[in-house]
Structure formats: C-alpha cells, structure tokens
Amino acid sequence: MYEAFSSVYDDLMRDVPYDQFAALFERATEYVGSSFVRVIDLGCGTGVMIPHLLRRSRTVIGVDPSAEMLAVAAQKVGNYRQRVSFVQATAATLPSEGVQAEFCVSFCDVLNYVLTEEEFLASFRSIARALSKNGHFLFDLHTPYKILHVLGNQVHYDISDHQAALMTTSVDETRLLVAYDLTVFDKAKNGLYRRFDEHHEQRAYSLFTVLRALFEAGFRSVHLGADGSLFMHVPPVDLSLFATDTENEQKKEIQSLEQQFQLESAQRWFFFAHRENGEV
Template sequence: MIYKGFAEIYDELMKDVPYGQWTDFLHERMKRFGNGGSRILDLGCGTGEISIRLKQKGYAVTGMDISEEMLSVAYQKTAELGLSIQYLQHDMREKSDLNQSFDGVFICCDSLNYLQSKEDVQSTFKASFDQLAEGGLLIFDVHSLYKIHEIFNGATFAGNDEDVSFIWNSFLGDEPGSIEHDLSFFVKRDSFYERFDEFHMQRTYSIDCYKDMIAAAGLELLEISADFSEDQPDEESERIFFTARKNGLLG
C-alpha cells in the first residue's frame, strides 16, 4: 500500500511542498471556470494538507485516499484544528458510494501518476465524471515526461534533519514514462533510529494522451498550464496542470 510505512513522518518530509500554491491554484480555477458551487472531492488527499486548506477557504470538502494510515493522520490534524471534513478510504479508480455530487474533483500532488496504466487513469476520469455535478470541474496535475527522464532518472535525493533522515534514489521503470523510487527513511526514537523502506512507482504520459483520455471521459478540456503558472507547457516544464469541465457550460 502506498505510504504504508511512513505516514507518521510524511508531513515532516514534505514540509517544503507548496501546498498553499496548490490551494490558490485550485481556488482561482473554481472562481474562473466553476459552476458557483463549493462541494469538493479531494482524491488522493493523503494527510489532508490541501483538504484542510480548502476547508479554511470555505469549501465543503470530502477527502478520499486508498491509504488508511494517511487518512488516520488527516483525521487527527483536522480534529486538532476544530474542522469538519469527511474522509473516506477508497480507490480513486472507482465511483464512491457517496450519495452526492461535487462541484470540483481534485487530484493533486501528482497522485494520478501512481496509477500504472492508461486504463486506470481512464477509469479514474470516468469515476470523476460520474461524481461531478453539472458544470463541475476536474483539476489534476501530473509529472511531465521531461521530469521523468531528465530530473528523476538516475537522481539521488537526501535529507538529514534532527529527527528524520532519508535517501531517495530514482531510476527509469520498464514501462514507457515510468519511474521507480527506492526510499529509505531513518526516524529518531529515544535511543535509536528506526528504518523504513518504501518502493514507489509512478507513470506519466504525453499531454496529447491526457487530452484524449479527458475527451473519452466526456469532459471538456478548458486549460492546460505548467508549474503553477498561466503559461502553456514547454519542453522543460516539470508539472502539467489540466482543468476540465463536465458537459460544457461554456462561459
């Protein structure tokens, strides 16, 4: 299961991730392209960082993740802040049993890249379509092929804080557009360090491939941009953002 071994230290390791930028990006697209509603489904919500920020902006948020361990951390953080967010353990490839529709379905922080086939991505887009209200938005981001081949491939990342240290090696996988991450974490306990090992696989596709899958799900593509900007992706863009809408409602 993804993030099974180190959910407890995930937030410490990801403390420099620009969650505020993600939240601002999503909020701006909802204002620009949305149907005026505020019900959000945050797929692959992890420890709830973006769900919490969206809630603080006034959205009615449901967070969904396949990892029970990550959701446990999300529950705790949300309760400590005195917020009310519904969390659900569920596979994003399948429509949930929730008896409601959403004005936005978000898949942030390259969570979509953990799906290992086009069929899985297509199933996720179809499930998202089925859970969107009329005029609702699907917004997601993915690694670019450039990032897979030129940034991740053969790279080693390391960090050494007082309580947590890590070594992260990345190398190309067997499938086109795939990358494998071999991670080791060392967590300080009272008088020793506990080691966690994780092996993660991610896969991405060309922009044209994502466009085709969006269309096949019945969604209208509204915008493609890169790296939290308004700019179109270029050959060195690292993160690609897609905004799509259910059943038209052209502005």
C-alpha cells in the first residue's frame, strides 16, 4: 500500500486538514497539562504531522507499514533528525520494545484501513501496550455516515500542470466498507508521464464497536469529538459501562451519546482516550 504513490502522496493529500489535526493535538495536550518525552505518530505517512508534534514532545516515533513512505518522511525531518525515529509496523504489530510513549496520535483515518473487528481490537491492544500507565491516545475515524453517504459510489478527479488523478469508489453497505481505485499520471522530468494504479479499502465501525474495543484494550475513559471539535467541556465517557451494564443498556447509553453530540450525521469522529479515567 502506497509503495508507488509515496513520491506523489503529498500532492494528492494537499487538502487534508493537517492544521486542524495539529490544533486538536495542541488542545489535547493542554488539557492534560504537560508536554511529553515521546509521542507516537501512528500511520505517519510522509511525516507531515511530525513538526507539529515536536512542539509538545521531546521526541517523536513515526510508525507506518510502508517503507517508501517512511523514507520520504525521513528526508523531511532535516534539523529534527536527532529527535525523530521511525518504525515500520502496523497498528496491530507495534514492537514490544523501542516503541514506548506517553501519547499516541493517529490522524487522517488511518484506523479505517483495519478491515476486521478482530484486527481493530488487536490494534487498540497494541497501542495500549505501547503507552505508559497514564498514557493518552488521540485518533480520528471516518464515520458510517461518511462511508455510506459521502465517499461511496463516486468519481473524483484532480488535474494540475504536472499531474492528473482519477479515483472511483464503491461501497459494500453491509460491511460499511468503501473501495478506492486510484489512477495517477505524474509528469516526469523528461516530459513523459508515469502512470500509477492502486486499490485501497477502508471500513467504518459503529460507535459502540469503537468504544467497546477501547475498553477491552485497557482504556478507561474517552472524550468524544466530531468534524474538527473535541467535546472536552463535558467529562469523558466512563468506559466501565462495558463491565457493569448489560449489552442492551450499553447500546442505549451509546445511542444517547450519539444524540447528545449529534454524532450520527458527522463525517469524522475524534476520540481522545485515556489509560486512566481522564479527569484532570
């Protein structure tokens, strides 16, 4: 995944709201009231977020499954090289040594690339193991609404002086899965165009599934957010409800949260999960 596109990835992703992600990270770190020794950037890609993370952390560990993407990220760090390290891994396969931190971020719907509930839970467990006892995990996800009503069954194109990109999408409504077929023509120095083709899939998960997986992985509370906001004016959701309530009661409480924060029609959910209870 992304092997052929590592050289053109930043051009294609220029509309991603990285400044919004950086602002949410800043707000989250202000909430817990400290800077950090180490922050994990899970799914770091070409390293766009790393300079933002270094403002609140002494070091950053960039993690990505693509060696080619990590190579591009390593070229970017420049003067920060002594403060950044890179690990090739997925969320579910974080090594038990060398990837330990107080804070982990995963932006730009990285975890939607996890296509089974089993691997989704394994990813959260792997992240929890990499965090300190009172660690924090800030991440986002495309929502079921976005998969079904925004991303699916579309044709997108982008044309510039040196590049043309065409993407078609299709949706499996039963599995909440969207498939992307992307073709890019990129102009080389000799004036000829290189063609790249890649296929990607993402899956959405219900809020119930996400919160239950966080609890089973060892997180104890979580602040929710949507479409660029974190709802930290209210206490975090106490995930112990998954230990004490019946499944029907759990689902009713989650449905109440969806209504309270208008999450059902949101396109991107944010989660700020805490190993401890999250109160400060």
